[in-house]
Amino acid sequence: MAVYTDISETQLASFLADYDLGALLSYKGIAEGVENSNFLLRTEAGTFILTLYEKRVNRADLPFFVGLMEHLAERGISCPLPVHTKVGEALGELAGRPGAIFTFLEGMWTRRPTADHCRAVGAAMAGMHAAARDFGLRRENGLSLGEWRPLFESCGDRVDEIEPGLAAAIDEELSYLEANWPADLPAGIIHADLFPDNVFFLAGELSGLIDFYFACNDLLAYDLAIGLCAWCFEPDGSFNVTKGRGLIEGYAGVRPLSANEVAALPILCRGASMRFMLTRLYDWLNVPEGSFVTKKDPREYLRKLRFHRAVASAAEYGFDLERVTQ
Ligand SMILES: Nc1ncnc2c1ncn2[C@@H]1O[C@H](COP(=O)(O)OP(=O)(O)OP(=O)(O)O)[C@@H](O)[C@H]1O
Numbered sequence: 164m165a166v167y168t169d170i171s172e173t174q175l176a177s178f179l180a181d182y183d184l185g186a187l188l189s190y191k192g193i194a195e196g197v198e199n200s201n202f203l204l205r206t207e208a209g210t211f212i213l214t215l216y217e218k219r220v221n222r223a224d225l226p227f228f229v230g231l232m233e234h235l236a237e238r239g240i241s242c243p244l245p246v247h248t249k250v251g252e253a254l255g256e257l258a259g260r261p262g263a264i265f266t267f268l269e270g271m272w273t274r275r276p277t278a279d280h281c282r283a284v285g286a287a288m289a290g291m292h293a294a295a296r297d298f299g300l301r302r303e304n305g306l307s308l309g310e311w312r313p314l315f316e317s318c319g320d321r322v323d324e325i326e327p328g329l330a331a332a333i334d335e336e337l338s339y340l341e342a343n344w345p346a347d348l349p350a351g352i353i354h355a356d357l358f359p360d361n362v363f364f365l366a367g368e369l370s371g372l373i374d375f376y377f378a379c380n381d382l383l384a385y386d387l388a389i390g391l392c393a394w395c396f397e398p399d400g401s402f403n404v405t406k407g408r409g410l411i412e413g414y415a416g417v418r419p420l421s422a423n424e425v426a427a428l429p430i431l432c433r434g435a436s437m438r439f440m441l442t443r444l445y446d447w448l449n450v451p452e453g454s455f456v457t458k459k460d461p462r463e464y465l466r467k468l469r470f471h472r473a474v475a476s477a478a479e480y481g482f483d484l485e486r487v488t489q
């Protein structure tokens with residue numbers, strides 16, 4: 164359960180006194196999520212989310228995250244909007260943790276994405292990329308190509324417990340990625356974790372994006388590659404080309420891709436699979452049993468990596484080239 168920091172009603176009421184949200188009516192911890200403590204608040208002004216930032220979020224990055232959500236919301240992207248205190252602050256402190264209050268987004272994430280969901284997510288991702296273009300702050304991706312090998316090395320000598328020969332296979336794949344990673348593709352601010360649990364739908368329509376705590380400056384098409392990995396595989400491990408087409412054509416309907424971006428999709432998908440396999444592998448080997456963090460299976464991303472390694476051209480992701488390029 165993702166409530167690491169307990170708060171008392173008295174603490175919360177005194178925190179809320181800095182805001183124009185009326186009196187506290189009720190609050191409860193939210194079980195979902197693993198990074199931060201989230202609470203559902205009801206006050207006289209409505210329903211809100213209180214997020215307390217835990218250790219894995221770097222305090223210095225908070226102005227970037229909170230500012231980005233504000234920037235996107237101002238440009239019509241449906242995402243949580245930070246609520247300001249009476250003196251105009253978006254970030255405060257509660258129970259020794261940095262905290263912020265956000266508007267509540269209606270909707271639920273979908274456990275069974277369809278091709279229509281994928282199309283909507285592609286369009287929303289491209290809309291987010293476009294809306295973030297004039298955001299004034301930068302944040303380097305702390306989980307980009309250069310960080311993968313140190314992360315792998317920090318997993319130590321237990322990697323082959325997951326599968327015999329895995330350490331050598333990762334080493335070889337990292338060498339390929341390091342030698343061939345594309346450099347000259349359009350870059351900007353990406354979400355970097357736009358998985359199904361971070362996209363809400365309401366009555367079949369996309370109602371908003373949440374969890375911008377991996378957002379950073381990186382290749383725009385890398386976000387699309389993360390989306391292909393997270394949205395377009397079936398539970399049996401097969402890639403669904405109809406979903407792939409939906410995601411890519413949904414994206415390109417808002418921001419057409421360049422021919423170079425299309426050509427780079429297979430290697431970007433290999434990199435995205437590597438990134439999520441490694442963070443999951445690290446957690447698998449290092450997070451103690453019975454802790455709050457729900458461990459996700461690194462082998463899911465190993466299987467996805469193998470699929471992308473066998474892709475000879477981006478056309479195998481199922482889209483019509485003429486429809487997605489400029
Ligand atoms: N603005 C919001 N409106 C409605 N619900 C929200 C909002 N923000 C967060 N939630 C709820 O809180 C849950 C956890 O939020 P979030 O995914 O941001 O947490 P996290 O700990 O950063 O998670 P993750 O494990 O994905 O990194 C969400 O699944 C959702 O149910």
Ligand SMILES: N[C@@H](CCO)C(=O)O
Pocket residue numbers: 356358439442443459
């Ligand atoms: N989306 C990530 C976890 C949260 O960042 C994963 O599925 O591994």
